[in-house]
Amino acid sequence: xxxxxxxxxxxxxxxxxxxxxxxxxxxxxxxxxxxxxxxxxxxxxxxxxxxxxxxxxxxxxxxxxxxxxxxxxxxxxxxxxxxxxxxxxxxxxxxxxxxxxxxxxxxxxxxxxxxxxxxxxxxxxxxxxxxxxxxxxxxxxxxxxxxxxxxxxxxxxxxxxxxxxx
Numbered sequence: 001x002x003x004x005x006x007x008x009x010x011x012x013x014x015x016x017x018x019x020x021x022x023x024x025x026x027x028x029x030x031x032x033x034x035x036x037x038x039x040x041x042x043x044x045x046x047x048x049x050x051x052x053x054x055x056x057x058x059x060x061x062x063x064x065x066x067x068x069x070x071x072x073x074x075x076x077x078x079x080x081x082x083x084x085x086x087x088x089x090x091x092x093x094x095x096x097x098x099x100x101x102x103x104x105x106x107x108x109x110x111x112x113x114x115x116x117x118x119x120x121x122x123x124x125x126x127x128x129x130x131x132x133x134x135x136x137x138x139x140x141x142x143x144x145x146x147x148x149x150x151x152x153x154x155x156x157x158x159x160x161x162x163x164x165x166x
Contacts, residue, residue, distance in 0.1 A: 028054030029082040030155060032090075034074040037150070057082055061155040063094040075149045077116040080138075084109055087158055092151040096160070100153075101145025104165065111136030118142070118149040141165050 032053040053067050080088060086107045092100030103118060108128070113136045121127060123144035131137040143165070145151070 027081075028059075029057040029086065030055040030078060030080050030088055032076050032078045032152065032155075034072065034076050037073060037075055055088075055155050057086060058157050060096075060157055062096065063154055064152075073150065076118070076152045077114070077149075079112055079114045080105060080107060081112045082107060082110075089156045089160065090152045091154040091156065092145050092148050094153045096154050096156050098143060098166070099145075100151050101148040102143050103148070104141040104161075106139045108137035108139060113138050119144065 032055065034051060034053065053064065055061050076090075078090070080086070084107055087104065089096075089102055089104045091097060091102045103121070105113070105115070107113060109131055111131055111134070115121075119142075121140050121142040123142050126139055126141050128139045129137055142148075
C-alpha cells in the first residue's frame with residue numbers, strides 16, 4: 001500500500017509540474033495587467049477588476065471587447081518578452097486609432113521589460129532606457145493623451161509608421 005501511495009504522489013507532482021510549465025509557455029509575449037487605479041480600490045470593490053491579458057507576438061488586437069474586465073476602471077501596466085527588436089504599439093483607442101494616444105516600445109535585448117508608469121515616458125520623442133535590475137532595455141515613443149494607461153484599447157505588432165511618428 002505504501003508503494004502505491006508513493007507512486008500516486010509522484011504522479012501527482014509530475015502532473016502538477018507539467019501543468020505549471022505549460023501555463024508559463026502559453027503566456028503571450030505581451031502581458032497587459034489591468035489593476036486598480038488606487039491601491040485601496042482592491043479592498044472596497046466587488047468584484048475586483050484585476051487580471052492579465054495576453055497578446056501573442058504578431059497577433060494584432062484591434063479591440064479588447066472579449067477581455068472580461070474591459071469595462072472595469074483600472075490602469076494598465078505590462079511586461080514584454082521576446083527577441084531583440086520586437087516592436088509593439090499600444091493604442092488608446094480601438095482599431096489602432098491614434099486620437100487617444102499611443103505608445104511604441106522596441107526591445108533592445110532579449111530580457112523581459114516591465115513598464116508600470118506609462119505616462120512618465122517623455123512625450124513626442126524617442127527615448128531609450130538601458131537594461132537594469134534584471135529587466136531589459138527598450139526604446140519608446142509616447143504620443144501622450146489624458147489617462148492613456150486607463151484607455152489602452154488595441155495592440156499592433158511591428159513597425160506601422162512612416163519616416164515620422166505622429
